[in-house]
Amino acid sequence: MNKHADAxxxxxxxxxxxxxxxxxxPNRAFKKKPRLIARAKDMHYYDMTGRPVLDATAGLWCSNAxxxxxxIVEAIQKQAAELDFAPTFQFGHPKVFELSARLxxxxxxxxxxxxxxxxxxxxxxxxxKIALAYHRAKGEASRTRLxxxxxxxxxxxxxxxxxxxMVANRKFFGAMIAGxxxxxxxxxxxxxxxxxxxxxxxxxLADELERLVALHDASTIAAVIVEPMAxxxxxxxxxxxxLKKLRQICDKYGIxxxxxxxxxxxxxLGHAFAAERFGVVPDMITFAKGITSGAVPMGGVMVRQHIYxxxxxxxxxxxxxxxxxxxxxxxxxxxxGVATLETYKEEGLFERARKLxxxxxDAAMSLKGKxxxxxxxxxxxxxxxxxxxxxxxxxxxxxxxxxxxxxxxGIMLRITGDTIALSPPLIIKEEQIGExxxxxxxxxxxxx
Ligand SMILES: Cc1ncc(COP(=O)(O)O)c(C=O)c1O
Numbered sequence: 001m002n003k004h005a006d007a008x009x010x011x012x013x014x015x016x017x018x019x020x021x022x023x024x025x026p027n028r029a030f031k032k033k034p035r036l037i038a039r040a041k042d043m044h045y046y047d048m049t050g051r052p053v054l055d056a057t058a059g060l061w062c063s064n065a066x067x068x069x070x071x072i073v074e075a076i077q078k079q080a081a082e083l084d085f086a087p088t089f090q091f092g093h094p095k096v097f098e099l100s101a102r103l104x105x106x107x108x109x110x111x112x113x114x115x116x117x118x119x120x121x122x123x124x125x126x127x128x129k130i131a132l133a134y135h136r137a138k139g140e141a142s143r144t145r146l147x148x149x150x151x152x153x154x155x156x157x158x159x160x161x162x163x164x165x166m167v168a169n170r171k172f173f174g175a176m177i178a179g180x181x182x183x184x185x186x187x188x189x190x191x192x193x194x195x196x197x198x199x200x201x202x203x204x205l206a207d208e209l210e211r212l213v214a215l216h217d218a219s220t221i222a223a224v225i226v227e228p229m230a231x232x233x234x235x236x237x238x239x240x241x242x243l244k245k246l247r248q249i250c251d252k253y254g255i256x257x258x259x260x261x262x263x264x265x266x267x268x269l270g271h272a273f274a275a276e277r278f279g280v281v282p283d284m285i286t287f288a289k290g291i292t293s294g295a296v297p298m299g300g301v302m303v304r305q306h307i308y309x310x311x312x313x314x315x316x317x318x319x320x321x322x323x324x325x326x327x328x329x330x331x332x333x334x335x336x337g338v339a340t341l342e343t344y345k346e347e348g349l350f351e352r353a354r355k356l357x358x359x360x361x362d363a364a365m366s367l368k369g370k371x372x373x374x375x376x377x378x379x380x381x382x383x384x385x386x387x388x389x390x391x392x393x394x395x396x397x398x399x400x401x402x403x404x405x406x407x408x409x410g411i412m413l414r415i416t417g418d419t420i421a422l423s424p425p426l427i428i429k430e431e432q433i434g435e436x437x438x439x440x441x442x443x444x445x446x447x448x
Contacts (some may be wrong), residue, residue: 030432037053040389042427043066043427043432045412051407052410057412060291061263063293065343066347066427069293069343072293072336075335085330099334100329111285111302114300114302115324116328117300120260123299124160125155127260129159130321131283133321143255146162146223147223148163150184151165151236152260158173161173168225181215183226184205185230194365198237202240205244206243209250218255221324222255223257225260226260229263231396234417235378244279250283258283262289267382269381296336296337333382339394360381370442371445372387372397373385384420384422385422387401398415398416401444404444409440410440411440420441
């Protein structure tokens, strides 16, 4: 086949799915029976035929304000016409400063500074690099060890997979970065099954950090990174007291605490950041996804005053941190971010998530006893539903649920292993919560 001649006849309603190598997707299965999405509005996607598909996952934990919201769309259009790109190395533009100030107001404590990048993965690696550079700037260059957690997800870059704890995301990629250790994950079905909010069992697992300090010595440890609620591993809320204890131990030994809030930020747990919900101020918060409601790629790190200050020395004309991305604080992303934060505020979407939390949890828990369901966990507007795996085919049961959900029942489900993870846009109506748990999911579960 003449590849170039073929490209000239490219048809926009794709009749050749082959050339796109899709990430985190079984390509051959998808291309045999694709799930193509043509457009979106508010709580719904629409396939190529115009059939609505209820979005029970905010796309990919992103679209917290719902889809194609007018204010966000208009802000993007206006910005694209006014200033398409300006560098934020040595130059700047107004929108990125405006967004930073709004984020500083929103973040708890003295998390007063925003460093921008383009994704959650870049945010994780940025935070880890800032941690290393911070200790060096303070004269403690021996603090190079990074501590993550089993089952943690911090994106797919080398720093993130090194501190992360999702086995399949790590095992193919060699030695990763050196000098990393992991806390245990916090899930124990026997002790925690069907938990709403923070499980009562498991706070003591934070004491493992003491064990790692005893093993490695605090003088070698730079930072601990955890998701306040682990999302990608199947929705694990932190046990009662766990995050506060991590904070205490980090303070005791001068270790930085990083919360990865790429999923939990922007209202998912009923607050601007989960840090606020759990009453813990970490030294850094990574964010992405909900910052623009998924409309334009953007990520970043909120940083506490003492960290920023540690870098602000030396001659005025010398760069303080040798890090950044060409598209850090891109004008269109920044405009989308400002419009998204305005939408969250004006529509009270964080409070809305808080108010709906009980109704959401009741509805999710009503699936207890349905076919294949072996555990359900809820917190904020999130639910994890564990399904009994098919013997010899791990992941197949949930895959079938996702497929049938899309094709036969008009619902978008997110799956990880044999868990269905739900996280709808925060604009979800009570009837739509009913639609998910009383109508669509029972039908899906009966069909797999
Ligand atoms: C907690 C967490 N950190 C980092 C990431 C990576 O974000 P991205 O896919 O934008 O790189 C994700 C994505 O789901 C996430 O859930």
